[in-house]
Amino acid sequence: MPVAGHVLRHAAEGPSRVALRGPDGSLTYGELAGRVQGGARQLRGRGELAAIALHDPVELLIAVLAADLAGVTPLVGDPAWSPERWARVAGAAGADLRIDEPLASAPGAPLVPEPRPGDRAWACFTSGSTGRPRAVARTRASWTRSFPHLTELTGIGPADVVLVPGPLVSSLYAFAAVHTLAVGATAVVPGGRPTAASLRAATAIHLVPHRLPEVLEQAPRLRTAVVGGALLSGQARDLAGRAGVRVMSYYGATELSFVAFDPDGGGLRAFPEVEIEVRAEPGRALGEVWARSPWLADGYLGGARGPLRRDGGGWMTVGDLAEPYRAGQVLRVRGRGDGAIQTGGATVVPEDVEAVLRNVPGVGDIVVIGSPHPSLGSVVTAVVEGASPPPRALLEAVARSGLDVAQRPRRWYAVPVLPRTGSGKPARGLVADRLAGGDPELRRLV
Template sequence: MDRSRGERDSTPGRVVPIIDADRVAALIEALALRESGGIPLLGDDRWDARLWAGLRRLADDAEPVPGMAWATFSSGSTGAPRVILRTESSWSASFPGVSGLFELTDADVVYLPAPLASSLSLFSVAHARSLGAGIILPQAHTISPADLECATVMHGTPNALAAAVEVIEGGASHRLRAALVGGAHLDSALRERAEAAGIRVVSYYGAAELSFVAVDADGLGYRPFPGVEVRVDEGDLWVRSPYFAAGYLGGASGSMTATTGALRRDGQGWATVGDVVDADSAGLLRLRGRRDGAILTAAATVIPEDVEAALRAIDAVEDAIVFGVPNAGTGSLVAALVETTAGNPIPSARELREQARTRLALSHLPRRWFWTENLPRTATGKPARAAARDAVLAGSVRRLD
């Protein structure tokens, strides 16, 4: 845990970082902070220490933000990551809708395999506590058969659900009756495997800034979550609901802003994070990804421009293009195509990874690395992300090992 803030930990409206090195201890500290009026900001213990130091500086430099209850991460992938602030009611207003999806009660035990740094886990902590339901936080970054013997409901990513199903198919006993799954596309085959194991699956689409937007309870398509209005404007999904976050920490005033980052608002209560959708005649939504090229991977939304800025700060990297490549377990893997400075030897993937991890959260660290002498660009000189991705998928650029 991080107790470097001392007496300032109890200042109302103050954002306080807490490292999730021991999940139970970190959660106890976070809830105590929340009771005193502070705003807990939980981070993954696998993050590099220098990245974590940047988070502490961000919180230290910000003024207290009265009225806020929770802080979570958006695309925090550079030395100054985005921190999302939200009120208590922005989550609690959706509790009845989520409870209704599973008939969740105080007799349930909710399993949260994703780190507490993930907004989906922190939301479910607040939700379960409001009902008096139990919570299981795994102490390792893997699915435990012992946890599955106790939990009745799970909230996690498709990758976590797949891991749980594999354990169950391997012969482990379990009590899971339902799973709420978000953060990436849920494959229909995985849904069928889970349901064959006796687990009812509800997938949902949302964003850390917007919270719940749409749910798919039967595998037929996404419908608006209770209390949410949606509209499609030239392919962009716009949302209006009582569940929005308030804004990002660290605006020009040093406290909070709602104008930077992925979130955009209009003057009539509508907001978008740039997701592109199709809507059929029945109102069902089909997600097509981010217009700005954001990568949906596991429980994170990765903004390519942020990762590219971090990679350009690495020795010998002249420029980089970041994009997603398909992956069945996580939706997409973050990949990077780099152009090195003339005269420098071509770095290995290990060398790039070691330098990148000091600047990027684990969820934003590229998993695939490629090299080219000249990055593809548009006629105006901008990185041609689609062309870079096509080159990688075609095998026409060098993969670094």
């Protein structure tokens, strides 16, 4: 069933229940169903791939659901892009329809969903940390049939108020919003930083790890946190436990969807219906994570090139690295292969260094990259986020106690706010570019 079909069913069963709360008010399921039907009638027959560039998250979701009902694939992008960039990236993806104004309600008879499992039901842009957007397409089956698994693992149901505090251009937050509507709960989509009122009302939330500690202090009704996008520290999980909040963290990628999950801090295990292999070259301690599951994406639109690779057996990888793995064991992901730092003959995985240094008091978040060096190739460089970063002496003391010699940063910088991807993860490639370009905001710690 398409997500629009779920919304129509919830509207028939409980039209007065609140479906969406956005920056400018709320819509009940009955009101949402009416807007979706009217928008779908406007879109039907006008194209096959609709590029959606709407600032208001409620209007964006209405357009997505209307496209879904009309048999049009929604392609969600960043409304802040310039018209020129939109034309370039949407054209490269093959979009034949552009939605940059809220949909009007066209009159006519109600449309009836006509879904097929192989339909392309969703597409969004991903750029990882490089800033180069590629459009990833997903079939209906890969997009919606994992909903029951997520529902069971998180316990999110119709009585919940689910806060989605990030941009819907990110697949992490977009999936959260449509899953919420599919189960009949209330999705709160603030379109930016959540208000105090939305935090107080939330019983569940989807977010990236660095946002969890601050949310715990402001959300008294919160009982479930779904955390993705990066490794969750044990310290953050302990904070949530003391606040009575159940945490379900997961590992995946836009191209792979869910790969592994950790419901209790015991480590990542294969998500339901997912097979995992870690393929290492001879003599290498780490290997690439390959997954085979019903949740894998179709691929990139318009023949775009990216990290996604596939073999003849239905397996896919985006190049993430992990320790050796056997089915049923804990998956220990160590980061993206193209981010590894070669320094003096040693290979350093940035995420390993970041995991240790995030525990230093005063570190809001941190990015570790390689900086060019004439004899070592690269040196490990740490960029600390925060208005008042801890002193370098403390950072180095923690590095000495928790990291091997090759892993310890040789250069330290501080920046008030790290650049981030659409999902809220630190944009490693942009940090490296800013450092190489001599950005004055990056202050050397001495």
